[in-house]
Amino acid sequence: MEFNYPEAFWLLLLIIPLYYFTRNSIADLPRGRFIISFSIRIIIFILIIAAISEIQIVKPNTKLCVIFVTDLSKSITGRNKEDIKSFISKALEKKNKDDEAGLIIFGGNAFIEFIPSSKPKVTDFTSIVETNHTNIAGALQLALAMFPGDANRRIVLLSDGQENMGDALAEASIVASNQVPVDVVPLDSLPEREIFINQFDLPEMVNIDEPFDAKVVLESTFSGSVKLQFYRNNKLAGEKVLSINPGKNVFFIPQEVQSSGFYGYEVQLITDRTGDTIVENNRAWAYTKALGKPSVIIINGDKKDVFLTKALEFEGLNVFNTTPDNMPVSLPQFQNYQCIVLNNVSATQMSSEQMKFIQIYVRDLGGGLIMIGGENSFGVGGYYETPVEEALPVSMDIRKDRKMPSMALVLAIDKSGSMADFGPARMEKIALAREAAIACVHLLAPNDQIGVIGFDDAAKWITPFQKRADNKEAIARDIATLRAGGGTDAYPALKIAESVLSRTEAILKHIILLSDGRTAPGDFDGIVETMNSHKITLSCVGIGQDADILFLQSISKKGGGRFYHTFDVRMLPRIFTKEALIASRSAILEKSFTPDVNKYGQILQGIDWEMVPPLGGYVITTPKDRAEVLLITKEEDPLLVQWHYGLGKSLAFTSDAKNRWATKWIKWKDFPAFWAQALRWTMKDTETSLLDVSASFENGEGKIVVDAVNEEGDFMNLLDLHAKIISPSMKNSELALKQEGPGRYETTFPCPELGTYLINAGGENTGYEMLSFDFSMAPEYKTFGANRFLLARIAQETGGRNLELKNYNMVFDHSIKQSFQVKELWPMLIMWVLFLFPLDIAIRRIFLPEDWMEKVLKRFKLPERIVKVHPDIMLSKLKSKKSEVIKDREEKVSIASIQTDFKVRPLIIKEEKPAKEIKPPVKEETGSSLSRLKSVKKKALDDFNK
Structure with missing residues (x-):
């Protein structure tokens, strides 16, 4: 004690x-x-x-508890893992019966494989850790918390010691203060033949037509030659054969760019597999920005539409003209341009990733976006509920608040077994078909009619045909029950749809048929002819390579509709909404009108709007709440709408810029000036920022450093600066920058993903500066072999031992400082x-009466034997009490007889009566005394109960 x-x-x-x-x-x-x-x-x-x-x-503790802490990061080879399991298994065989063992595995994070137990068993590692980093400190911290309080403690660390996250020595000091030794077992993970890219650097900014050097550092374990390929913006820019020696090899590769913009470079090692163990470290990325005239990219739905390009070039703008097939495929590539123009481009011509890139480019990176109308743009282009629609100042949902011709729509969806297959992003085809059908329903007006048929070997209503589409939530719940399974027979579905639509009084009647396979035979020509006689149109959508394309094309052409074929099931919602709006004949208004000015803005300045020529049509849209409508049509529909979206701006022009609706506009003298002003308003701000932004990877996370200096060279302090960070998977986050010194602001951010992080840092009063931070190679692939120095320091700090794999018999020896259980x-x-x-x-x-116990016992009616008193004892007590009472009464009488009343009173003489003879008390018999005793007891009990 x-x-x-x-x-x-x-x-x-x-x-x-x-x-x-x-x-x-x-x-x-x-x-x-x-x-x-x-x-x-x-x-x-x-x-x-x-x-x-x-x-x-x-x-004092007598048993020993050992926690094995095992490194399973990417630098640990398969052979190392087998050595680890063998070491632990052999060590467990040597432990005493009462000793305990636990196991932790770690990489960038740490997990408990099994808690301390006297009967542990190692078979295989089941926990999944983040393998791109090695965080020894986190693993030691978890191990320290695992120990029971009734055992002597020891940690055995099996690792290569190549720490790249956390501070192992700092954590070792904490472990040492808890008197826990750490024995270390180094794991040599050096491949016999390995070459990798250790470093790839480019200047942050370069000038057009001026050479600059790309620095490449290769590290190798052998001598030989390798081929190095250079890619600029995903296109091969050259290759070179290099001679290498063991160790680090530094090369400078001359490069040059001809236009301004943001350039992404990739270098790739081409090696013989027999001469290289790990291929994941043979690629690296870097980025640079070329200074020069700002440029814009125009993506034309039709490559023949060059009217806008010529007009902007006439105004001196640097224009890059392309088609959807050649548009940028990564977010850094969009950074080459100050503005993106979508000229009559359908949403089905872009991937889901490209649409997301455009949204992030505007919202988070401050870019500009313009959408120009046409028969493939806005709602009829399939942009309803897409990331691009979110960035635009107009909505594609037009049928809710407008008087439109009533439409009856039936969706016939293939629900055969193949529709359960997975498409891109690991999504079932049937799931995206459900999503597409629900999106169609949300586009309908309340007076429209809707029904959904699911077919496999047979056909049945998923959503029974309804005369009004006003209860959209209930319809969506019905559609959500659609499940895949069975064969493929489209004929019964078309027959049911035709039967219902032929009896409806809707002005427009349309069927959308979706299938991913080959249907069973049927009289399709006959059913299509019947549809035509009832003015029912049919459009078809084929998915994947197994779809019967010729058949679907044929019946959609005969049915007066359109055919769509896609390999990307994520396109289905866009295709369905596009088709629904086209079929409704409500999204496009083709008639001549002269635009009216609704509100003057920078874009409209310097143009005589009294002399503006007419346009021949436009796509109907709805302006969003915060949008500014500058030009309107005769029906007061929006024609030119602008707004700010996040850090950027976007603009919508609902007519076209080609020789269909804008035939007279392209000949108008102010046509170039109008579009040049529209682009200049929308373009990203190119003014020089007052900030110098840099990013690096330190201690397992990214670090952003911003230096703020004004034009006079003075530090700018107390600024409200933020950094928007876009991860490789397009997840964005915003962090506040904290001032750490004069004019210096810093923050850190996690890097859980490999790839390129885009950073846009700044504030309202300083402007924003954008840069790219490459984290495409895990730190585990840049270091090999065991860091024996770090491991030895950990053992020395904690009083542990330096062991080898052969020293498994020393793990459970009790040569350890005894600990005590307190x-x-x-x-x-x-x-x-x-x-x-x-x-x-x-x-x-608290004072209780003397008989309180007796009363309590009687209150609870306990058995009489508990309180039974002998009769003679009770009689003796009663006689004694009676004598006391008589004696007390006599004393009171004698005292009262001698008292004198000194007050004057009339004398009253009373006749004296002879005194009664006082007889001695008669001795009662025992029986009568017992009777009186019983009556007294009964009375006392009654009083107590009362």
Whole structure:
């Protein structure tokens, strides 16, 4: 037993004054109660002093608990993993019966494989860790928290020691302070033949037509030659054969660019597999920005549409003209341009990733976006509920608040077994078909009619045909029940759809047929002819390479509709909404009109709008709440709409810029000026920022450093700066930058993904600066072999040992400083104090009658044998009590007889009566006494009960 603060027992001297204080305060208590109360107070006082001294029971531990901490990062080879399992298994065979073992595996994070147990078993590693990093510190921290309190403790670390996250030595100091030794077992992970790209650097900014060097550092374990390929913006820009030696090899490759913009470079090593062990470290990326005239990219739905390009070039803008097939395929590539123009481009001509890139480019990177109308743009282009629509100032949902011709729509969806297959992004085809159908329903007006048929070997209604599409949520719930399974027979579905639509009075009647395979034979020509006679149109959508394209093309052509074929099932919602709007004949208005100015803005300045020529049509859209409508049509539909979206701007022009609706506009003298002003308003701000932004990878996470200096060279302090970070998977986050010094602001961010991180840092008063941070190669692939120096430092810091794989028999030896199990007693002492304190109060304050126990027992009607009294004893007590009462009465009478009344009273003479003869009391018989005793007991019991 030990005391942390034994000096607290000096307080026992206070017992003497406590006695005098107690004697005075409870002096009126009976002696017995006084002694009990004072004793309890002394006990309470001693217990409190013992609790203050922190009394403990210290018991030496006899068993040993070992926690194995195992590195499973990417630098650990398959052979290393087998060595680890063998080492642990052999070590467990040598442990004592009562000893315990636990296992932690780690990489960038750490997980418990099994908790300490006296019967552990190692078969295989089941936990999945992040393998791109090595965080020894985190693993040691978890191990320290795993130990039980009744065992001697030891950690065995099996790792190559190539730490790239956390601070292992700092954590080792904490482990040492807890008196836990760490034995280290180095794992040599050096491949026999390996070459990798250790470093790839480009200047942050370059000038057009001026050579610059790309620095490439290769590290190799052998001599030889390798081929190095250079890619610029995903296109091969050259290759070179290099001679290499063991160790680091530095090369400078001259490069040059001819236009301004943002350039992404990739270098790739081409090696013989027999001469290289790991191929994941043979690629690296870097980025640079070429200064020059700002440029815009125009993506034309039809490559023949060059009217806008010529007009902008006439105004001196640097224009890059392309088609959807050749548009940028990564977010950094979009950074080459200050504005993106989508000129009559259908959403089905872009991938889901490209649409997401455009949204992020505008919202988070401050870029500009213009969408120009046409027969393949806005709603009829399939942009409903897409990322691009979110970035635009107009909505494609037009049928809710407008008077449109009523439409009856039936969706016939293939739900055969093949529709359960997975497409891109690991999504079932049937799931995306459901999503597409629900999107169609949301586009319908309340007076439209809708029905959904699912077919496999047979056809049945998923959503029964409804005369009104006003309860969209209920319809969507029905569609959500669509499941795949069975064969493919489209004929029954078309037959049911034709039967229903032929009886409806809707002005427009349309069927959309979706299939991914070959249907069973049927009289399709006959059913299509019947549809034509009832003015029912049919469009078809084929998915994948197994779809019967010729058949679907044929019946859609005969049915007066359109045919769509896609390999990307993610296109289905766009195709369905595009087709629904086209079929409704409500999204395009083709008639001549002269635009009216609704609100003047920068784009409209300097143009005589009284002399503007007419346009021949436009796509109907709905302006969003915060949008500014500059030009409107005669029907007051929006023609030119602008708004700010995030850090960027976007603009919508709902007519076209070619020789269909804008035939007279392309000949108009202000046509070039109008579009040049529209682009200049929308373009990304190209003014020089007052910020110098850099990013690096440190200690397992990205670090952003911003230096803010004004034009006079003075530090800019107390700024409100933020950094928007876009990860390789397009997840974006925003972090505040904290000032760390004069004009310097910093923040850190996690890098859980491999790839390119885009960073846009700045503030309202300083502008924004964008840069790319490449984290395409895991740090695990840049270092090989065991860092024995770090591992030895950890062992030295904690008092552990440097072991090898052959020293498994030393793991469970008890040559370790004995630890002790400490049990704190003060909580128990405090509980006793809390119990005794009210007991002391009860002894001093509560007084019970002498017969309280008898009354309690009778109250609860306990058996009579518990309170039974012998009759002779009871009779003796009653006689004694009676004698006392008689004696007391006689004394009172004698006292009263000698009292004199000194008041004057009339004298009254009464006739005296002879005194009665006082006879001695008659001795009653025993039987009558027992009767009286019983009556007294009965009366007392009745009184007690009352």
